[in-house]
Every structure is written in C-alpha cells, then in structure tokens.
Amino acid sequence: MIAGLRAGLLGAAATAMCLAAPLAAQVSIRVVDSSGRPVPAVRVDVYGRGELVSVASTSAEGVAELSTERWAEARRLSLSHLAYQTLIVQVEELPADGVIRIEPQAIPIDALSVEVGQLCPIVDEPEARQLWSQVAALYATDTGSRASFARLSLSRSSVPADQLHRTSDAEFIDGVTTGGWGAPPAGDLLRATLEERIERAGYAWLPFSIDGGTIRAKGWTYPPLDVRAAYHFASRSFGALHDFAVMSESDEQTTLVFCGNGRANGADINGTIALVPRRAFLDAEWRFETGDPDEGAGGSVTFASFIERNGSLPHLVSSRGLFYRHNGVEPLYPDLPRTYMREITANVRWHLLLPGEQQPCVGSVAFWDDSPPPADSDGGGLVACVAEHWGRE
Numbered sequence: 001m002i003a004g005l006r007a008g009l010l011g012a013a014a015t016a017m018c019l020a021a022p023l024a025a026q027v028s029i030r031v032v033d034s035s036g037r038p039v040p041a042v043r044v045d046v047y048g049r050g051e052l053v054s055v056a057s058t059s060a061e062g063v064a065e066l067s068t069e070r071w072a073e074a075r076r077l078s079l080s081h082l083a084y085q086t087l088i089v090q091v092e093e094l095p096a097d098g099v100i101r102i103e104p105q106a107i108p109i110d111a112l113s114v115e116v117g118q119l120c121p122i123v124d125e126p127e128a129r130q131l132w133s134q135v136a137a138l139y140a141t142d143t144g145s146r147a148s149f150a151r152l153s154l155s156r157s158s159v160p161a162d163q164l165h166r167t168s169d170a171e172f173i174d175g176v177t178t179g180g181w182g183a184p185p186a187g188d189l190l191r192a193t194l195e196e197r198i199e200r201a202g203y204a205w206l207p208f209s210i211d212g213g214t215i216r217a218k219g220w221t222y223p224p225l226d227v228r229a230a231y232h233f234a235s236r237s238f239g240a241l242h243d244f245a246v247m248s249e250s251d252e253q254t255t256l257v258f259c260g261n262g263r264a265n266g267a268d269i270n271g272t273i274a275l276v277p278r279r280a281f282l283d284a285e286w287r288f289e290t291g292d293p294d295e296g297a298g299g300s301v302t303f304a305s306f307i308e309r310n311g312s313l314p315h316l317v318s319s320r321g322l323f324y325r326h327n328g329v330e331p332l333y334p335d336l337p338r339t340y341m342r343e344i345t346a347n348v349r350w351h352l353l354l355p356g357e358q359q360p361c362v363g364s365v366a367f368w369d370d371s372p373p374p375a376d377s378d379g380g381g382l383v384a385c386v387a388e389h390w391g392r393e
Contacts, residue, residue: 027066029056031079043080048073059123120259120270124243128256132244135275136234139305140313143231144194146352147359148179149386150227154367155344160337164324170344175367176386178359179228194229195237202266204290204297219293219328220267225286226299226321227345233273233284233303234316247272253282260289267291271298280305281316293328296340306350315352321345351390361385 046053054067153172204220242258260268271286285300300322305314323343366379373379
C-alpha cells in the first residue's frame with residue numbers, strides 16, 4: 001500500500017517525555033523526528049511484569065496520552081513505527097531530559113510489507129493533503145473511462161503468510177489483458193463507474209463480474225487497484241474518502257499515510273503512498289478493511305505514466321502490482337502460518353485508446369507459458385487484436 005517502504009525513509013529520532021507523578025497525574029509521550037517534527041501513528045505499548053498494561057498511539061502532533069490506571073505496574077515502554085527499529089525503554093531509565101533516539105530500520109525490497117493497522121486512524125494534515133493534491137492534479141482524470149490494453153507477466157500461487165512478500169522465486173507467465181470499465185448487463189451498481197461504486201459501496205463488494213473477469217475472492221470482490229485501477233490513487237474520490245498525514249520526508253521523496261475517514265459506505269483501504277512532491281506518485285500499498293469475512297486482503301502497486309502524443313496530462317498506470325487474500329475461514333492449525341492466494345503482475349506496459357473509442361478486441365485475458373496461443377484460438381485472436389491496435393492514436 002513499490003519496494004516496500006524504501007530504505008530511503010531513514011534518519012529519524014524520537015523524543016519521549018514522561019511526566020512521572022502520582023497515580024492520578026497525566027502521563028504523556030511526545031514523539032518527534034530529528035528535525036523536531038511530530039511523528040504521528042507511533043505505537044506505544046506499556047508493559048508490566050510479563051503482560052501488556054496499556055496501548056496508545058501518537059496523534060498528528062506526536063502526542064500519546066498513556067493510561068494511568070495501572071501506571072504503578074509499568075516496567076518498560078515499547079515504541080514502534082513502520083520503517084524504524086522497535087525501541088524498548090525501561091521506565092526507570094527514562095532520561096531526565098526526555099530525549100530518546102530510535103534507529104531507522106531498512107525494509108527488505110525483495111517485495112513489500114506494510115502493517116497499516118498501526119497507522120490508522122490519523123488526523124487529516126493540511127500539508128499532507130496538499131502534497132497529495134498537487135501530485136494528483138498532474139494526472140489525467142479520464143483514465144478509468146478509456147478502453148485499454150496491457151502486456152504483462154503474471155504469477156499466481158498459494159503461499160504461507162511468512163513468505164507473502166518474498167517474490168524472488170515467483171514463476172511468471174506472459175500475457176495480454178484488455179480493459180475499460182464498461183457497463184455490465186444489469187443493476188445500477190454494476191453500471192456505475194469504479195469511482196461511483198467505491199463512493200456508494202466502499203472498496204469491497206458482493207461477488208459479481210466486472211469487465212469480464214476481476215472476481216478476486218469468494219467472499220468479496222475487490223477493485224484491481226494493483227493493476228487496471230491504479231489510477232484511482234489520483235482520483236477525486238480517493239482524496240475525498242481518506243485522511244492524509246506525512247509519514248516521512250527526504251530530499252527526494254515523501255511518504256504519506258492514508259486512512260479511511262469514515263465516509264465510505266462499506267469497506268475502506270488504509271495504507272501508504274510515496275511521491276516526489278509536485279512531480280509524480282511512486283508507489284502505494286494498502287490493506288482492505290472489510291467486515292465478515294475478513295480475508296486479510298491487501299496489495300501494492302508501483303506506478304508509471306502513460307503519455308499520449310497529443311501532449312495531454314499523463315495517465316497514472318501500474319508497472320508492477322501485488323494482490324493477496326486468504327479464504328476468511330479460521331485455519332485448522334492456528335499455530336502454523338496461514339495460506340494466502342497471491343497474484344503478482346510485473347513488466348506491465350499499457351496502451352490507452354482515444355476518449356470514447358470502443359474496445360475493439362473480444363476477450364479480456366490471454367496467458368501462455370512458452371509461446372503465444374495459436375491465432376485461430378480465442379486467446380490467439382485476442383493477442384493478435386492487441387498487437388494490431390497497439391500504439392494506434
């Protein structure tokens with residue numbers, strides 16, 4: 001929600017200030033980075049003798065109010081934040097000046113991993129929203145209404161949870177796919193655009209076919225934000241349905257946390273999005289926050305731009321994506337890693353047709369192991385049609 005949260009998110013410090021006092025007094029922690037900026041969404045666990053006493057997280061101002069109900073039992077604090085090493089501080093070792101430094105933690109970029117549950121909720125920061133808005137305004141707004149083709153490599157497999165984000169050994173097949181959010185045959189929701197569906201029904205729906213083959217789960221249908229619907233992250237509806245906060249900044253890029261703000265009429269997505277201010281979106285990773293069944297679904301996308309010859313605004317598209325989910329059923333062996341269905345798309349290249357142009361190719365997907373299917377087959381006909389129309393303006 002990409003290479004994870006890049007190792008470029010390095011270089012921060014946290015200041016923790018504990019106001020020791022009688023039991024009724026307030027105990028607070030304020031976390032800031034090395035530049036003195038408050039750090040939101042830092043998880044603070046307060047432990048006693050072998051048990052968790054209380055949990056808190058920092059606000060947009062970097063402040064967490066800790067429960068004083070059992071403060072006398074507190075023995076240590078654990079400060080954790082994505083992209084930083086977890087810091088354990090003994091209560092009696094809290095320095096008088098309250099300054100405690102934590103070291104950044106490089107995240108392996110074999111694939112990605114995000115624990116968005118610790119990031120949300122947040123307070124919407126005007127600076128963060130402006131950063132997102134400035135970049136979103138650089139992209140075309142009609143991407144979702146265009147018919148399109150894509151050439152890509154695909155890997156589908158079942159993997160245990162502890163290998164979910166390790167993709168170096170994934171086996172791929174090549175293929176083509178066609179897109180364009182057309183009008184399925186029946187029902188108001190089915191005839192709506194993706195943005196309308198999300199605004200009216202959230203980010204997960206009862207199963208139905210969208211555009212010929214995007215049913216992604218038995219319990220829920222998810223929008224393919226990792227592939228065809230990557231443009232959504234620059235859309236008005238994405239901005240309207242989420243709060244934003246700055247997670248980290250460097251000279252080259254900024255990473256924002258985004259959290260559902262409760263305006264979605266259904267499931268939300270929470271995660272992170274990386275950008276180069278005033279220039280481009282880089283990547284995003286997220287988790288779907290649904291009701292029952294909770295399938296643990298999530299994904300990521302690395303962005304690219306499709307640039308038309310007419311000089312119009314570029315289109316936000318995907319170059320690599322990841323989608324995963326489990327079956328929502330309690331595992332038979334809870335002590336073992338849960339198995340996930342994982343889908344990876346790589347080497348994705350796009351061509352968008354002109355506004356209003358109908359999709360000329362019959363079929364939606366064709367994949368092959370060694371060589372393209374024969375021309376007289378359904379898949380071969382789709383491959384030939386994509387080749388014929390690829391690059392036409």
